[in-house]
Amino acid sequence: MNFTKLPQLVDMRGKLKSKGTYSKRTKTITHRVWHHSLTKKHLAGSEAGSFADYHVNTLGWPGVGYTFIIEEPKNVINTPNGKRARIVYAHDIDRRTYHVGNSNQFSLGICVAGDYRYDTMDDATIASIADLHSALVKDNIGKNDTSHNEMPDYSWKACCVYDYRKLIKWQGSTTPVTPSPAPDTYTIQEGDTLWSIAHKDGTGGMQVEDLIKANPGIDPVKLQIGQKINFGNAKEVIVQPDNDTKEETESSNSGDATVRSIQKTLNSRYKAGLVVDGIKGTKTKSALIKALQTELNKQFNKKLVVDGKWGAKTKAAVVTVEKGAKGNLTWILQAALYTEGFEPGFLDSDFGTSTEKALKKFQEKKGLFDDGKAGKETFEELFAA
Numbered sequence: 027m028n029f030t031k032l033p034q035l036v037d038m039r040g041k042l043k044s045k046g047t048y049s050k051r052t053k054t055i056t057h058r059v060w061h062h063s064l065t066k067k068h069l070a071g072s073e074a075g076s077f078a079d080y081h082v083n084t085l086g087w088p089g090v091g092y093t094f095i096i097e098e099p100k101n102v103i104n105t106p107n108g109k110r111a112r113i114v115y116a117h118d119i120d121r122r123t124y125h126v127g128n129s130n131q132f133s134l135g136i137c138v139a140g141d142y143r144y145d146t147m148d149d150a151t152i153a154s155i156a157d158l159h160s161a162l163v164k165d166n167i168g169k170n171d172t173s174h175n176e177m178p179d180y181s182w183k184a185c186c187v188y189d190y191r192k193l194i195k196w197q198g199s200t201t202p203v204t205p206s207p208a209p210d211t212y213t214i215q216e217g218d219t220l221w222s223i224a225h226k227d228g229t230g231g232m233q234v235e236d237l238i239k240a241n242p243g244i245d246p247v248k249l250q251i252g253q254k255i256n257f258g259n260a261k262e263v264i265v266q267p268d269n270d271t272k273e274e275t276e277s278s279n280s281g282d283a284t285v286r287s288i289q290k291t292l293n294s295r296y297k298a299g300l301v302v303d304g305i306k307g308t309k310t311k312s313a314l315i316k317a318l319q320t321e322l323n324k325q326f327n328k329k330l331v332v333d334g335k336w337g338a339k340t341k342a343a344v345v346t347v348e349k350g351a352k353g354n355l356t357w358i359l360q361a362a363l364y365t366e367g368f369e370p371g372f373l374d375s376d377f378g379t380s381t382e383k384a385l386k387k388f389q390e391k392k393g394l395f396d397d398g399k400a401g402k403e404t405f406e407e408l409f410a411a
């Protein structure tokens with residue numbers, strides 16, 4: 027086995043809290059399912075031992091629900107390949123642990139400790155994800171990678187919210203996997219969704235949209251086991267134009283430098299197509315609303331139409347962003363505050379004291395309860411026309 031030779035792997039089978047044992051799988055593993063723990067990574071309890079306690083004591087399961095737990099950032103190991111997050115090997119591969127309900131029999135659970143709605147991932151963790159993935163592929167354990175919420179019946183779940191597809195291909199890995207060409211047709215297996223199929227080994231970056239285009243009339247939520255779908259045409263449309271190389275329309279160094287940087291970020295991260303003129307106007311505001319809608323859809327599985335218009339549905343979908351939050355939602359808040367004339371310090375995606383101060387000032391000015399937390403009312407004041 028390649029995975030057992032990973033220097034950052036710690037064998038903790040039989041050593042974590044348990045109450046009996048999981049039964050043997052009745053099916054071969056076809057899916058490698060990626061999770062996050064939804065526990066903030068810097069806090070106590072964001073590690074395998076605590077997950078085991080919770081799954082056994084509170085949920086009454088026989089043991090921790092995952093086969094592998096990638097821990098960060100507390101347990102970083104210096105390996106000959108560089109710093110790596112510790113990988114806890116919790117159960118024999120052939121044990122059917124609980125993590126994806128009806129799909130447990132053929133699904134391998136891998137959990138990355140952290141709450142990636144807010145946490146950012148460090149390099150040691152990214153490296154361990156890529157290393158573990160490539161070892162599992164070599165060991166022929168599983169054929170598809172999918173996130174928890176791409177499994178049947180779990181589309182509501184905010185798990186995992188990190189971009190596992192990008193991470194498993196991380197090229198700094200000592201043993202990156204080169205994909206083999208995809209076949210022309212594919213037969214639906216148990217547990218498949220268009221998402222899991224698109225991310226099978228060897229499909230080379232095929233997108234769900236490509237599969238839908240290549241299979242007119244297919245109903246993505248009603249796939250039948252044994253049904254054949256077409257890969258052939260999907261393979262032809264996989265080459266997408268790279269928007270990042272598109273030249274920005276920039277009129278020199280006009281306007282406000284911070285607004286220019288906001289516009290550039292909106293263009294590169296959300297393909298906003300803004301003219302980088304440093305002038306805060308309705309187009310920039312609309313692009314910020316689009317960014318917010320995109321993040322709410324991506325991180326919280328909201329089904330918002332990304333139209334850049336503020337409305338009741340977007341308001342209802344808003345989640346509260348408060349001190350300690352890190353990530354794209356915080357950046358959107360900071361950018362919106364800045365364009366309203368309330369400077370949050372650096373637009374660093376990190377909700378600290380200066381963001382809180384700017385937010386409180388804004389709330390006070392607008393007659394809102396100035397609690398320094400950005401919720402539905404605050405975002406409405408920032409974005410409603």
Ligand SMILES: [Zn+2]
Pocket residue numbers: 060061062174185186
């Ligand atoms: Zn999960």
